[in-house]
Amino acid sequence: MxxxxxxxxxxxxxxxxxxxxxxxxxxxxxxxxxxxxxxxxxxxxxxxxxxxxxxxxxxxxxxxxxxxxxxxxxxxxxxxxxxxxxxxxxxxxxxxxxxxxxxxxxxxxxxxxxxxxxxxxxxxxxxxxxxxxxxxxxxxxxxxxxxxxxxxxxxxxxxxxxxxxxxxxxxxxxxxxxxxxxxxxxxxxxxxxxxxxxxxxxxxxxxxxxxxxxxxxxxxxxxxxxxxxxxxxxxxxxxxxxxxxxxxxxxxxxxxxxxxxxxxxxxxxxxxxxxxxxxxxxxxxxxxxxxxxxxxxxxxxxxxxxxxxxxxxxxxxxxxxxxxxxxxxxxxxxxxxxxxxxxxxxxxxxxxxxxxxxxxxxxxxxxxxxGEAIQREKPLVWAFYNALNEQQLAMRDGDWKVLGRLGLARTSNVGAHNIDEIAAAPLVDVEIYNLRYDIGEARNIAGSHPELAERLTQKLKEQYAALLEGSHVWE
The missing domain is CATH 3.40.720.10 (Alkaline Phosphatase, subunit A)
Incomplete structure (x- = not known):
């Protein structure tokens, strides 16, 4: 400890x-x-x-x-x-x-x-x-x-x-x-x-x-x-x-x-x-x-x-x-x-x-x-607003990989000029992959597992909201 x-x-x-x-x-x-x-x-x-x-x-x-x-x-x-x-x-x-x-x-x-x-x-x-x-x-x-x-x-x-x-x-x-x-x-x-x-x-x-x-x-x-x-x-x-x-x-x-x-x-x-x-x-x-x-x-x-x-x-x-x-x-x-x-x-x-x-x-x-498990209080979360793919948000939680789109134009910085737009952007089009069996993220199972999708989507929303609140904004 x-x-x-x-x-x-x-x-x-x-x-x-x-x-x-x-x-x-x-x-x-x-x-x-x-x-x-x-x-x-x-x-x-x-x-x-x-x-x-x-x-x-x-x-x-x-x-x-x-x-x-x-x-x-x-x-x-x-x-x-x-x-x-x-x-x-x-x-x-x-x-x-x-x-x-x-x-x-x-x-x-x-x-x-x-x-x-x-x-x-x-x-x-x-x-x-x-x-x-x-x-x-x-x-x-x-x-x-x-x-x-x-x-x-x-x-x-x-x-x-x-x-x-x-x-x-x-x-x-x-x-x-x-x-x-x-x-x-x-x-x-x-x-x-x-x-x-x-x-x-x-x-x-x-x-x-x-x-x-x-x-x-x-x-x-x-x-x-x-x-x-x-x-x-x-x-x-x-x-x-x-x-x-x-x-x-x-x-x-x-x-x-x-x-x-x-x-x-x-x-x-x-x-x-x-x-x-x-x-x-x-x-x-x-x-x-x-x-x-x-x-x-x-x-x-x-x-x-x-x-x-x-x-x-x-x-x-x-x-x-x-x-x-x-x-x-x-x-x-x-x-x-x-x-x-x-x-x-x-x-x-x-x-x-x-x-x-x-x-x-x-x-x-x-x-x-x-050979023992790491004790994490929270999953790994990435918010990358200049992603080349469509999803700006990602989360690794155990075997699960969760991707989410914010619908924002690509940007390389967060400042007074765009923080309101970023904060208001809703999370949409969530994708879920089981990386233990799908390392290439080829089979999105969000549609076929609605309860899992709802739980992990909510978790990503909560984790991203906390990260956004703690992010530094340049003036």
Missing amino acids: IRIACFLLAGLSLVTGVGAAADRPNIVVVLCDDLGYGDLANYGHPYIKTPYLDRMAKEGIRFTDFYSAAPVCSPSRVGMMTGRSPNRAGVYDWIPPGTQRREDRRDLVHMRASEVTIPQLLKQAGYATAMAGKWHCNSMFNTPEQPQPGDAGFDHWLATHNNASPSHANPVNYVRNGEAVGEIEGYSCQIVVDEGIRWIDGLRKYSAGQPFFLYLAFHEPHEPVASPEELTASYRDVAFSEKEAEYFANVENVDRAVGRLLAYLKESGVDEDTLVIFTSDNGPETLNRYERSSRSWGRADPLRGMKLWTTDAGFRVAGIMRWPRQIESGQVSDEVVSALDFLPTFCELADAEVPAGLELDGANFLPALE
Whole structure:
């Protein structure tokens, strides 16, 4: 059970020195960008080779029903960091640079200073904290006008606002602790792992035994894709085109980066006491959806839809965890787990204090590591007003997936200009699927099971009403 107390008590319980990590685990989260549910060998891809992630799954647990906080990047990341639906933070879609005023007020959007984050809570509990990779949690990156990674609780950070530029190869747009670093040679996922390894090395040297939280946010396999030639060449015989070969190689390069990270943790003697989580921010991009997405060959098989959809392909993603000291190897679990669960779970592991009254949407996932059910007070709910499919609302409640349409024009933000229209929109055309038997959401059973449909429709209405009431509205 998570202890709830004031921050003063947390500040008095800082733990450093030899032995701390043995009592409380180190935590590493590796987050891919636009990785499809079916893009790894251990999730069924017929060609992409992912031997290190395959081994990670065999040495730990692989989840078949793991969900991100949103079907697109920025809200997914904010939800993961806060343990709350991103709507509560006012992050409804991807965040563009805030260089000019916009009618929909997206220039204002950011993870506000009032949000409570994982690194803040773990830092107060004595953890060292760091991130490297894609930030994408504000519109004004690396300026004092909005909170930056350091303000969110990271002691050390190397980040970009959005994508690696000009591509994953030799990016020029990284910023380290507020200072632009210029071009860095190599591929972004490898650069991110390099930064993480250097930071852990420094921590072990100057603060031996202090537990740490490390967040590695890969840009891969989001466009603009760039992959090592040796890997691309290995897929030309099986890929439909050169660009698909580049995508396949991009995912394998991610696998190699994870392999390097795991090897380092083992060589440094900390892997037994380190929980490593590998997942993605959302489902795969649709090929050629926009001008630069010609290499977006990600697969969501056997799910329906893609990124930006509220069907499962939009946010059901890979979820692999390894923690030798605690997780029995070789597990495959169909327990429903969400990135929203990270904050309450990590706080439990770290003996961190969660502020009284903080409305969380996730739950402690630790029971799932031992084959037991997660105790959720409420189902998982998504309200994504810019969905490419017709339904803006989705709910996962046990085996049931519920979709609902609001009849609104697509929008990327909620502000004074449209909140009245959104609040007045009725829920219509509810669809219900049993995901245990219909993973592809192909057989809508709402019409044939009226009592079930009435019960789940009412539940979605209640859950959405509560979420809407708690959502931030930009002025």
